[in-house]
Amino acid sequence: MVTLVDNHHRRLTYLRLSLTDRCNLRCRYCMPPQGLPLLPHREILTYEEMLRLVGLFVGRGVNKIRVTGGEPLLRRGLIDFLSRLKGAAPGVELCLTTNGLLLGDMASALRQTGISRVNVSLDSLDRRRYRDITRRDALDRVLAGIDASLETGFDPVKINMVPLAGVNDDEIADFGRLSLERPLVVRFIEFMPLGDRSGWRPEMVVPTEEVMNRLKPLGGLEPIERRPEDGPARRFRIKGAPGEVGFISAMTDHFCPSCNRLRVTAEGRLRPCLLSDAEVDLKAALRDGRSDAELAELLTRAAGLKPRRPTEEVHRPMSSIGG
Ligand code: SAM
Ligand code: SF4
Numbered sequence: 001m002v003t004l005v006d007n008h009h010r011r012l013t014y015l016r017l018s019l020t021d022r023c024n025l026r027c028r029y030c031m032p033p034q035g036l037p038l039l040p041h042r043e044i045l046t047y048e049e050m051l052r053l054v055g056l057f058v059g060r061g062v063n064k065i066r067v068t069g070g071e072p073l074l075r076r077g078l079i080d081f082l083s084r085l086k087g088a089a090p091g092v093e094l095c096l097t098t099n100g101l102l103l104g105d106m107a108s109a110l111r112q113t114g115i116s117r118v119n120v121s122l123d124s125l126d127r128r129r130y131r132d133i134t135r136r137d138a139l140d141r142v143l144a145g146i147d148a149s150l151e152t153g154f155d156p157v158k159i160n161m162v163p164l165a166g167v168n169d170d171e172i173a174d175f176g177r178l179s180l181e182r183p184l185v186v187r188f189i190e191f192m193p194l195g196d197r198s199g200w201r202p203e204m205v206v207p208t209e210e211v212m213n214r215l216k217p218l219g220g221l222e223p224i225e226r227r228p229e230d231g232p233a234r235r236f237r238i239k240g241a242p243g244e245v246g247f248i249s250a251m252t253d254h255f256c257p258s259c260n261r262l263r264v265t266a267e268g269r270l271r272p273c274l275l276s277d278a279e280v281d282l283k284a285a286l287r288d289g290r291s292d293a294e295l296a297e298l299l300t301r302a303a304g305l306k307p308r309r310p311t312e313e314v315h316r317p318m319s320s321i322g323g
Pocket of ligand 2: 027318
């Protein structure tokens with residue numbers, strides 16, 4: 001099979017597909033209080049268009065697809081789309097990243113579509129603080145969504161936490177404890193400078209080393225052997241824990257050599273690197289009636305644009321890229 005390989009010998013086997021730019025939270029580091037200007041519906045890829053693209057990616061070696069957003073669970077017809085996606089690409093590992101608000105109601109239907117892994121974003125376990133960060137009083141719903149995901153049998157259920165200095169970094173040990181109490185995989189993600197309104201400042205990043213120090217009182221961190229599909233995450237188990245902790249150190253440890261990711265935004269732009277604004281417009285090509293061979297040529301061209309490491313400022317926020 002032809003595989004997408006970039007100019008730095010990295011095999012690009014993992015696609016993050018953004019289903020929407022809409023969201024039911026307004027996380028301070030991701031969106032302004034009024035939300036971002038929304039794309040008109042006609043500018044967002046239809047499910048048919050996504051399925052055509054997925055067929056091309058899978059034909060070129062993509063073996064893992066994560067649906068994300070914005071908030072992917074808001075997109076109408078999602079369950080049917082995911083079932084079709086799984087039917088069209090049964091060998092592909094299908095994953096979901098969500099803020100969890102709608103998971104309590106949807107976990108079981110999602111599981112039946114063939115999604116195996118769920119990542120839930122959660123930055124505080126304190127109701128008031130959660131509301132301050134996300135501008136919505138919804139912690140209970142997220143916690144119910146996590147419970148429902150575990151009960152439904154997703155394996156693993158991951159919690160993505162972005163520690164922010166002076167905001168929620170005093171909760172790092174509480175998040176680590178979640179992996180001791182239940183088979184949850186807690187991922188600490190360094191805050192990245194994305195979007196013009198993210199409020200990112202270097203002093204707000206809590207470096208992985210510091211996060212590890214704060215976890216130490218819970219017990220020793222035992223490294224878990226790397227698998228190729230781990231991508232940039234470094235994985236550990238707190239001694240005796242049924243779950244895991246992991247670290248994505250975008251700012252302090254250049255994980256670029258192990259990056260295998262491509263992203264397609266909700267409006268159909270293929271971004272070879274999260275931290276670079278280079279994009280290839282797949283929607284225009286799809287709607288211009290280009291052939292599969294011509295589209296495939298665009299995928300190869302986009303792979304060639306993947307930089308060895310980020311070089312520019314990124315003006316799009318995560319919600320519009322597809323985190
Ligand atoms: N709405 C869904 C959610 O929150 O899980 C999916 C999209 S969201 C953009 C994906 C992830 O990106 C979330 O875990 C969020 O915390 C993370 N994120 C957003 N902006 C970020 C930034 N500047 N640095 C690091 N992570 C960020
Ligand atoms: Fe929405 Fe996710 Fe951005 Fe929060 S991080 S505003 S949940 S897209």
